[in-house]
Amino acid sequence: MTESHKDYSDHLDFKDRETLEEYLANFTQFVDAQEQSDGTQPIIQDQWLWSYEGGKSSFHLVVSVMIHGNEIGPLEGLLDVMDALNSGKIKYDGRLSCFIGNPKAARLNQRFLDIDLNRVFDSNLLQNEINKLENVDEPTKIPHEIQRAQNLLPILDQADLYIDFHQTILESSQPFYICPFSEEAWHWARILGGAKAWVTRHPAQLSGGLKCADEYVRQKGKAALALELGKAGFSAKARAGVWKSLNRALSAINQLSQDSQASQNLLLESLAQTEPELEFYQTSFRCEFKQADFKLKAGLINFQSVQEHEQLSEEDSPLLLAQEAGALLFPKYPARDDNGLAIEPKPKELYRMVSLLSSHPKEIWPDLFESEEPNKNKG
């Protein structure tokens, strides 16, 4: 969720590189096998899109991994699910489309090549970028991620539910959803059970996160969730997180598909209510990386509890104190030069603070709930 693609100073080691190639090849085998079968027609021809057709429900679940290239962990769990569907171990009635966002960046162990893919899911923005390049003869001049987003938008256009798996640069004390709030997404977040915490905001509230893939789908009026599954790389946690949340999603969609269209919303709500309520957080502070000598103390991770006035800086850094109690998000440890200055381009944010919402979104944002009487509290 940061701006710089050079955040990851460590390189993919040989074993991970081999595993990644093996998994990408597995994915390709699934896609090839699908092309040869007479059944499923993918929405678009894309090397990194696999579709499954349950044939009994039109509900379309769209799932993505590696929209940020180096967040490779969730691919493992996704392949498990694809394999289980293929072998009939999992039964699913609806439609499913799974895509890999940025395999090219993954192979270079980078977040992206030219620009952050998860900032350009916007038809107007894409068109502007293309127009700018209209006189350029070589299509290769179009930034890789612009081409990629153009390919992927038609898939997102057809989602009834969109789940986007991510990982953070550093370890996290717990997995978390991070995306704007909607009532339907809230129900799905509980059903999936992918995380207890949701870092959220009212969708009308602007943030640097606009033009994320999940934001694009939400603006189309459909449910969308982005789920962060711990530190980037292959891990048992990421694998299990994808497996659990997708199995639960598929099973819930099966139940919904047996219900009449009219009562599906009620059923979705009642399925959600059998699962624990989430904890809702909002971003309360963003520490801009104003000076290259800003340096966080060692060892901070995502969702680490922080006390008010706690010192967050290293001894040789200008003093940075937590403005309030809460949890820390996206702490950055960029590469530094011999003088200890962060090497450009440094990330825009050094860290972020999140704090619990003062009460349930139902109370704070009644306009986002269908059951709420309109204009009840308005003069």
Ligand SMILES: [Zn+2]
């Ligand atoms: Zn990400």
